[in-house]
Amino acid sequence: MTAATLDHQWSAEDLTLQPIGAWVIESASGLELALRDASGPVPVKTTGRLVIDLGGVIELDTAGAFLLVRLERAWQAAGGSVEWRGGDSARQALINRIRAAIGEDETMPEPPPQSIVVDVGETVLSVGADMQRYLRILGAVIVEGYRSLVGKAPFRSASMIKQMEYSGLRAVPIILLMSFLNGGILAQQSAFQLRFFGAEIFAVDLVGILALREVAILLTAIMVAGRSGSAITAELGSMQMREEIDALRVMGMNPINVLVLPRVVALILVLPLLTFLSDIMTLFGAMLTLWFYSDIPPNVFLSHLRTAIDFSTFFSGLIKAPFMALIIGLVACTEGMAVRGSAESLGRHTTASVVKSIFLVVVVDGVFAIFYAAIDF
Template sequence: MTDPDDPHIEISGSGTTLVARLSGAWTTRWAREMQKRVDDAFARHPKPQAVQFDLAGVSSIDTVGALMLAQRRTAYGSDVETSITGATPSQAALLGHVNTLEVHSAEPRKRLPSLVRPFDALGHMTANAVSDLVSIHAVLGRTLAAAGATLTFRAPFRFAALVNQFDLIALRAVPIVVLISVVVGAIVTQQSILQLNNFGVAIYVVDLAAILMLREVGLLLAAIMIAGRSGSAITAELGSMRMREELDALSVMGVDPYQALILPRMVALLIGLPFLAFIGALSGLAGAAIVALIYGGIPLDIFLDRLQGALNLRTLMVGLIKAPVMAIIIGLVATNEGFKVAGSAESLGRHTTASVVRAIFLVIVADGVFAMFFAAIGF
């Protein structure tokens, strides 16, 4: 026996106007049969000027059936007029909702010529860079607005959140920053001694270590470690909150996410990075002193005496001036990438990786710009 729910389509009419009469159940159960019968029925007729779908004989229809009709209606393009008759109110509502969605036929993207592809990729990269620049400035503006509201007592200052973030960002990063700074300071000093011994001036390794660690290396190592350790954590936290719609929930409750989440992290970065840079510079000098004693035969008291003469307040201030700027860069990049996370784990991983890479790149670029600026003004 024939199933009464078996979907059928009969097409009649002239070559300019076709009437498609549907019957049966146009539901997910009959998806394969529906697609085949629709394609076969319309394949036997040339492209008309108008198509009328008559749903008077349709017993039931779900989203799959409605989507199939919408695809058939859009397959002809905008130059063919289509209409639906005989639909019940519920069927008309479903079809109207589906028709509001843009349904496109799957067309393969045309491959660009080989000579054009590099320029196409460059254009996309430039557009993305400009978009990120605008987004980062928007984050900066919202953060400054949150800071202004706190300073003018229009919003509460979350001291507990600041202490917690300072512990996570700065205090817990001290061991790894000390370790990497000692190792790098020892390596730089060992290689410098090998070269300076050729000229009999190994004692100048103290001056070299002092300037490098306090002006450049100590801060760079701390900033790179913070970008990889804390920047990625900020992006992952904000991204996961965005995926679970917790940021929207805060806004609904009247809590500004920038006030509650971003501002404490920014302030912790501003305080923590100069602290870590100073600790890293001292650790690098400690590694340099150990290697200078072993490889260069420079006693510790002579190393400290020479170090006292090589150091000055200007050398220390250079690193401390650059640290807050790099902290802001890391915080803005991490926040911007966290807010860009979509609703998938793949998106979270991709933006977390992008946060680390972009923050480290911008930190190194900023350090180079500062180096040229201080050299130009003789500071």
């Protein structure tokens, strides 16, 4: 096979191309580069003429013809003229077939600008659809939980314990570390501001109430949503992609009972325990920080803490934990079951799971804050 080459010559705005050798698919990548080097960037507007001389071509297939026809289209689109020379009837017929296959360039009309009212409406509809999906999953979980309690359906305790290990036990180190650091930061900032009023000791009150009522549970729920919620979504999503969930249905198993219920129950059980550990570690970090930063020894810290908080302060955060765990589990499982067949869909739903879970956790925390204020709790 004769090597494919390309001779070219510029004359003012006119360009003459002379393909030589076998212009076939095996040489297509090199020929494309040669055409690009010879013609350069096609000008936006030109009145020049492009001459393509096929007299030196020994062999021409659809790949070679496509490269030449594509250059012809670009030149004509810029306003220039194109002349073909030296081609026999067979090659001219091939070029005509390539032209017909490519078709005329179609200019897609620009989409009209979308009104902000349409954007708001689509967002509202999307939120409504999400709420419907979450409520359907919640109803299915309640039904399967009741059937398991009355013995009409098996309760998969082994699966639940495994999920408790993944979502709870393995999350303990990072929860403790983040809580310790967060407690130290809260204590330092509180003491720094109160120092101007000679009231550093009240940093104990501030940290104790903030940690037990808000900070510890919020931090723990957000960490669980980002760590365990995303893992649940990715796991169920990959099962959905491989049609394993459909296989469960074919075998007569309910995916809600097999996959969703154990994960939701596990989260409901472990999040209060993680919150308790976060409470303790946040206060421990605050105690050490105030000891070294403000010279408040641990015995004074603990003594003042006992007067600043009571059981209502302690339980006000723990009461939120099961509700937040339920939300994280429902959102994670719903988004995982909604994955459809591609890695892009899996990534999108995993991201949506984390974002929606954290948003709803913050909303629920705000609702509880209003409720506690209304009942003076």
